[in-house]
Amino acid sequence: MKLHGIISAVCAAALLACSAVFPGAANATAPYKDSIEVEKIEFQREDFIRGMDVSSVISLENAGVTFKTETGETGDIFKILSDSGVNYIRVRVWNDPYDSSGNGYGGGNSDLDKAKQIGRRAAQNGMKLLVDFHYSDFWADPSKQKEPKAWAGISAAQKRTRLYNYTLNSLQELRTAGADIGMVQIGNETTSGIAGAYTNSERAALYKKGAEAVRAFDSSVKVALHFTDPQNTSTMQWFADYLAQYNVDYDVFATSYYPCWHGSLSNLTAVLNYVADTYGKETMVAETSYPYTLEDTDGHGNTISYWNNNSGDNMLWDFTPQGQADEVRAVMNAVNNVHRGKGLGVFYWEGAWITVGDITGKSGSAYTAQWNSNHLLWEQYGCGWASSYSADYDPDDAGQYYGGSAVDNQAFFDAQGRALPSLRVFRNVCAGSVTDTVLTGDADRDGRVCVNDITAIQRLLAEVEPLSPQGLLAADADRDGTVTVFDITAIQRFLTEYDDPYSINAYY
Ligand code: CA
Numbered sequence: 001m002k003l004h005g006i007i008s009a010v011c012a013a014a015l016l017a018c019s020a021v022f023p024g025a026a027n028a029t030a031p032y033k034d035s036i037e038v039e040k041i042e043f044q045r046e047d048f049i050r051g052m053d054v055s056s057v058i059s060l061e062n063a064g065v066t067f068k069t070e071t072g073e074t075g076d077i078f079k080i081l082s083d084s085g086v087n088y089i090r091v092r093v094w095n096d097p098y099d100s101s102g103n104g105y106g107g108g109n110s111d112l113d114k115a116k117q118i119g120r121r122a123a124q125n126g127m128k129l130l131v132d133f134h135y136s137d138f139w140a141d142p143s144k145q146k147e148p149k150a151w152a153g154i155s156a157a158q159k160r161t162r163l164y165n166y167t168l169n170s171l172q173e174l175r176t177a178g179a180d181i182g183m184v185q186i187g188n189e190t191t192s193g194i195a196g197a198y199t200n201s202e203r204a205a206l207y208k209k210g211a212e213a214v215r216a217f218d219s220s221v222k223v224a225l226h227f228t229d230p231q232n233t234s235t236m237q238w239f240a241d242y243l244a245q246y247n248v249d250y251d252v253f254a255t256s257y258y259p260c261w262h263g264s265l266s267n268l269t270a271v272l273n274y275v276a277d278t279y280g281k282e283t284m285v286a287e288t289s290y291p292y293t294l295e296d297t298d299g300h301g302n303t304i305s306y307w308n309n310n311s312g313d314n315m316l317w318d319f320t321p322q323g324q325a326d327e328v329r330a331v332m333n334a335v336n337n338v339h340r341g342k343g344l345g346v347f348y349w350e351g352a353w354i355t356v357g358d359i360t361g362k363s364g365s366a367y368t369a370q371w372n373s374n375h376l377l378w379e380q381y382g383c384g385w386a387s388s389y390s391a392d393y394d395p396d397d398a399g400q401y402y403g404g405s406a407v408d409n410q411a412f413f414d415a416q417g418r419a420l421p422s423l424r425v426f427r428n429v430c431a432g433s434v435t436d437t438v439l440t441g442d443a444d445r446d447g448r449v450c451v452n453d454i455t456a457i458q459r460l461l462a463e464v465e466p467l468s469p470q471g472l473l474a475a476d477a478d479r480d481g482t483v484t485v486f487d488i489t490a491i492q493r494f495l496t497e498y499d500d501p502y503s504i505n506a507y508y
Contacts, residue, residue, distance in 0.1 A: 001189075001256070001287055001349055002141045003107075003303065003385045003406050035439070036325045036421045038428035041333055048336065049284065049345020050426045051088035051130065052081060052412075054352045056108035056405075058117050059383040063356045070419040071469040072481060077352060080419060082125040084412075085427025089122035090130040090286070090347045091115045092188060093170065095148035096137045097382070103389035105138045106402060109382030112170055119179025128182035130224070130347065131174060132286075133210070135163060135195035138386075138393050140188045142228050147196030149393065156202055160209045163195060167213035171221075183222040185286065186210030189256060191228045204246035211249040224252035226286050230271045231263030240275045252344055253279075254286035257331055259314040260304060265334040272335065276342035283338055287349040289410040290327035291319050292422060297415040298355030299371040300384060300404030321422035324412075328425045351412045351423075353405045356383055358415040378404050416481050441491045443467055443475035449495070454488050461485065 057077060067077040078089070093115045097105040108114060119129040134140035137148045151162055167184070174181060186207050187194040197203050211223045225248070227239050240253060253275045257268055272283035291304045304310055310319070317323035317330075328348060335343035356377040359370050378384030384404040391399025408415070412423040441449040443456040445468060457475050459465040460483060467475055467483075475483045477490040 001258070001289075001303070001407075002143060003139060036322045036424060036428075038325055038329055038425050038432065040432035041329065041336055041429045043336055043430070044341040044343065047345075048332070048343075049088045049347065050086055050332065050429065051090055051345060051347035052086045052351045052426075053090035053092070053132070053287065053347055053349045054081070054118065055090070055092045055110045055114070055132075056350060056353045056383060058114045059104075059108040059110075059381045060352070060354065060356065063377040063381040063383045065354065065356055065383075066417050067352065067413055068416070068418040069469075070421060070423070071473045072418055072476075073469070074417075076121065076125070078121040078125040078127070081423075081426075082127055084419065084423045085425075085430065087127060087426075088130060088182065088345065088347070089118060089127045090132055091118045092132040092134055094134055094137050095166065096150065097393075099389045099392035101389075104382035104387060105390035105393060105398065106378060106382040106384050106387035107139060112173060115170075116174055116177035116179065119174050119181070120177050123178050123180040127180070129174070129179045130183040130185065130286075131171065131179075131181060132185040132188055132226075133167060133170070134188045135166075135206075138390060138398065140190070140194075142189055142191040144394070144397075145187075145190065145193040145196060145198070146393070151195065156197070156205070159195065159197070160205055163206055164209040164213045167210050168217055171214070171217040175217075181218070181221055183224055183252065184210075184214045185224045185226050185254070186214075186250070188226055189228045189287075190226060200242065200246070204243070204248050207243070207248045207250070208246075215249070222251040222282070223249065224254045224284070224286070225250050226254040226256070228256045229262065230255045230257060230268050231261070233267060233271055236271045237274050240279055240281070244279055250281070252282045252284055254284045256287040256349075257285045257334075258288060259290065259316065259327065260309040260312050262314070264314055265330055268331075269334045269337045272338045272343065276338050276340065280342075282342050282344040283335065284344040285331055285335055285346040287347060288327070288331045289349045289351070289407060290317060290324045291409040292321045292324040292411075292420055293409050294319050295360070295409060297358050297360055297408050298374055298404040299359045299367070300374075300378075300406060302409050303406045304410065321420045324410075324420070325422040325425035325428075328422075329429055332429055348412075350407050350410070353407050354411045354413050354417060355405060355408050355415050356381075360415060374404055378402075418481060440474055440479075441477045441487075441494065443471050445471050445474065449491065451495070454491055457483060457488050457491075 066074050068074050092110045094110050194206050214223050230236050275281050294306050317326045332346045357370050357374045379387050385406050386398035386402035388402050412420050443453040460467050477487040
């Protein structure tokens with residue numbers, strides 16, 4: 001994912017121009033249905049990866065963010081993800097994302113220590129780890145493949161040795177820390193190069209040394225290579241041919257798939273089929289994501305917003321939790337359609353990168369105060385896409401346009417850290433979701449909204465009788481995260497205004 005350039009410039013301009021008036025802020029609690037419907041996928045392989053990248057999560061927790069289940073109970077996000085059907089975790093690793101004074105560049109300050117914590121907690125909850133080495137000190141993507149500071153100026157041969165040793169040592173440390181490593185990426189979105197190497201021969205040599213290190217670590221761990229732009233069919237085919245021509249050893253050909261940039265899903269399947277049919281390789285989508293809303297919640301503009309990237313031939317789904325779930329299912333289906341079970345799986349990118357402080361509904365001095373508070377946390381904990389300290393390494397982009405999360409509207413958690421119903425897609429693609437619904441307002445869970453639900457909430461508030469977890473979720477009719485007398489008011493209003501009590505669900 002590219003998190004820089006014009007997108008950041010637009011958001012910075014927007015912040016300067018209109019800090020007091022944020023579009024939609026007054027009505028920013030986007031209504032959505034509690035229930036989502038997901039059609040089951042008949043997977044070709046039992047080990048199909050339903051994965052998620054949560055690389056920024058430790059920095060968010062350090063900044064005070066907590067995560068909650070859909071019913072509002074605080075818990076370990078790795079357990080919440082596992083309980084929701086996520087079966088694999090991806091984590092990026094930067095060599096040294098700090099300036100000479102030890103200040104983090106941001107983007108989660110995603111060093112090996114963070115990866116160890118993520119790997120250990122993933123394993124404790126039954127999930128394998130995909131280690132995504134960027135071989136850089138900060139973001140590596142199609143436009144940036146800068147080598148780590150410590151590798152600057154060394155010879156090509158030295159760089160190959162450094163990459164081998166760094167890969168092997170890091171994997172050993174991750175395993176010692178408790179990670180269950182299943183796959184390793186040699187580079188991230190290496191469409192234009194890797195670790196400051198741009199010629200075909202030198203890039204191939206680095207891929208090979210990385211693969212060699214992974215094989216030395218554990219021959220059962222898969223080696224993945226990662227590219228972008230599947231919409232350029234011939235370019236993707238060129239990469240597969242190139243890797244074969246240079247005898248690069250790998251198992252998995254991976255691509256990013258973002259619908260606003262990366263073409264149709266049928267083309268994605270066709271591109272992956274070329275690799276699977278021609279070279280017998282496994283294929284996967286290493287990154288995808290989709291917004292559940294166009295609202296921003298942290299005061300840093302998003303990659304997909306009211307102004308950016310919200311239209312196009314392949315932005316096919318609603319900007320709702322249902323639409324987000326639909327996108328995930330559709331991408332999984334496209335990969336599952338790859339011939340002979342060579343579609344290995346899909347990773348959702350940064351599905352938990354939420355705000356450190358909700359700006360929703362705030363304007364004027366209240367907005368400014370919240371933004372300043374968020375800014376301090378981004379700087380101190382590195383939980384935004386980049387901090388001002390990144391100027392040390394990336395002066396022209398991150399050093400200019402640093403700030404918060406550009407994808408908080410593409411997470412599976414709302415601004416309070418509560419799981420969205422769309423998170424269920426990771427389980428429901430396996431089982432379908434016919435009965436997995438919650439009708440907003442239906443506190444007593446009898447399938448309809450009526451005065452009995454008001455009674456049930458009154459008994460809850462009077463501490464006469466508790467509600468079930470699903471009943472509590474349904475009772476939060478105004479979706480503010482708590483059950484209060486205002487939910488009774490909301491239900492009374494709906495019952496008064498609408499003859500059909502079932503129609504209440506249409507408003508959420
Ligand atoms: Ca944002």
